[in-house]
Amino acid sequence: MLYTLMNKHTPVAELNIDEDTGAILRVARVIHLEYLPVGIAIIKGLPNRKSLNDWWRGRSIPASRSGIREALDILNTAYTEQLLTKCYGLSLSDQYWINPKEHPFKWENINFFNNPFSDDVGNALFGQASPGSELDLLSPCNTSDGWLRKKWKIIDGKRYLLKSGSNPFHQEPLNEVLATSLHRRLNHTAYVPYSLVWENEIPYSVCENFITPETELVSAYSIYKSEKKLNHHSLYEHFLLCCEHLGIPGMKEFLNYLLAFDFLIANTDRHFGNFGAVRNVDTLTWLGAAPIFDSGTSLWHDQLARGIHPNGDVPSHPFKSAHAEQIALAGSLDWIDFSALRDIDEELRILLSASPYIDELRTDKLCNGLKGRVRQLEQLALEQKHQVTVSHSKETTEVHPESPDKIGRNHHQNCNTCP
Incomplete structure (x- = not known):
């Protein structure tokens, strides 16, 4: 299927994407090369397809994510890469997305910063959804990285990321809270503050998204x-x-x-x-x-x-x-x-x-x-x-005018009795 890779409002390139595998089959046309994702290899003025595929697959949930096999069964999906086209590649970390050529959307009407999104994928990732139910796959959780369970939620109109810990200690969420305190003690300002929530006696770290629509x-x-x-x-x-x-x-x-x-x-x-x-x-x-x-x-x-x-x-x-x-x-x-x-x-x-x-x-x-x-x-x-x-x-010793070494050198230069 043919899509236009967009960076917010700016068309970047036209891509042919396989719906079954989620792979980019061909770069059909380049529109604004300067708006390509940083780090994409350019060969003879064109984005390298392998490099672009690496970036595109890197947007998907990693296969190492805790509980991902069970979640994919619930979502009736074979590969995490297939979820990318279900949400048009939209993320809460940047403004890149793919716009269908046949039925194009406007960024204002589809982005996750200003529009609601489904909790179904996040619930499935946390084992809180049932197989066989009709699920809405339009979610920024499809483009979340990392191996720990995590999901995006809208709370009081703001976008928050909830993240679990790992067995047996479930310590990672507590570490995030300690790290927040450490930043404050060190008087550092460029950090994401984390808080802690408990659900069914399991701790989760919570942080607000620091990326904006701009x-x-x-x-x-x-x-x-x-x-x-x-x-x-x-x-x-x-x-x-x-x-x-x-x-x-x-x-x-x-x-x-x-x-x-x-x-x-x-x-x-x-x-x-x-x-x-x-x-x-x-x-x-x-x-x-x-x-x-x-x-x-x-x-x-x-x-x-x-x-x-x-x-x-x-x-x-x-x-x-x-x-x-x-x-x-x-x-x-x-x-x-x-x-x-x-x-x-x-x-x-x-x-x-x-x-x-x-x-x-x-x-x-x-x-x-x-x-x-x-x-x-x-x-x-x-x-x-x-x-x-x-x-x-x-x-200081080497350059000071009164240093013993310099006094000695001056003495030898001016003394008639020294050899």
Whole structure:
């Protein structure tokens, strides 16, 4: 079937899409190349079909999503990619969508920012719908990423994302709330605030959508693919060069904060898909780094109590495989007010005490683990400060006009008795 790929009101390209598989079979015509998604490979002035398909499939629910097989049975759908055409590719993260050539729509009448959408898909994803019933598949849940159960809901006219945790501890939603408090304590403003709701004794994190009808979230992965990486550039260097070439402001400063923050919470899953930048969809002007979101896979969320060690080798992403190495990329740590973090472990204790899935032993280990991460980062900051002081002292000694070395050199140059 022939569709027009749109970015809000702007036609981008005409695509032939297979209804059964959801795959893009052919790029029939390019209309506005500059409005293509960031990171799509361009070959001889045309978007590469494989690259475009990768982006398109990346909009679908991943096959690794918890409970997806059961949900697809309820939705009477074989593949998650088939759900893309059911909602015309519409999302609450950007303004890209596909408009049927035979019966076109207007963006104002179909987008999920201003129009109601069905709860059926979200309910199916949470196992709250019955097979065989007539379901409305027009939902932004069709284009939600990630492996944990999640769904979009309209609450008091606003769009909220509800997200579950994983067995056996269901800890990820609680981690999101702790992360929100940590941002506030660090006096950081560019973050998505999370709250906690309980339903049938299961915790869910809740956050309001930070994307508007005028903006789009561009993943770090798309940014990373916008340029070809040179062999002598590290992942970190290449990503910053891509940001510089695209004109994204403030990304290095943002990463300095993000790397320190992820170190504190022992985040093991800050991949290129859960941070990025925000762009105006009408003018294509970059507004800066996206606020920090999706920090639940942290604080040893899937580890048994005996495996929680604050000084252990905690895996990291996206630039280095361990936080002990990645934190070196964060630059100066002198902006951190460690006094604001003194009782963060007690706040975590109160938060964990409400969960029936986390016992006292695990609570003690997690609180001590978080406290240990704060101490570890503070020690790194002190060592860094000491190194700067020593380096500055050496530089002063070398150039100071009254330094002993210079006095000695002047003496030897002017003394008749010295050899």
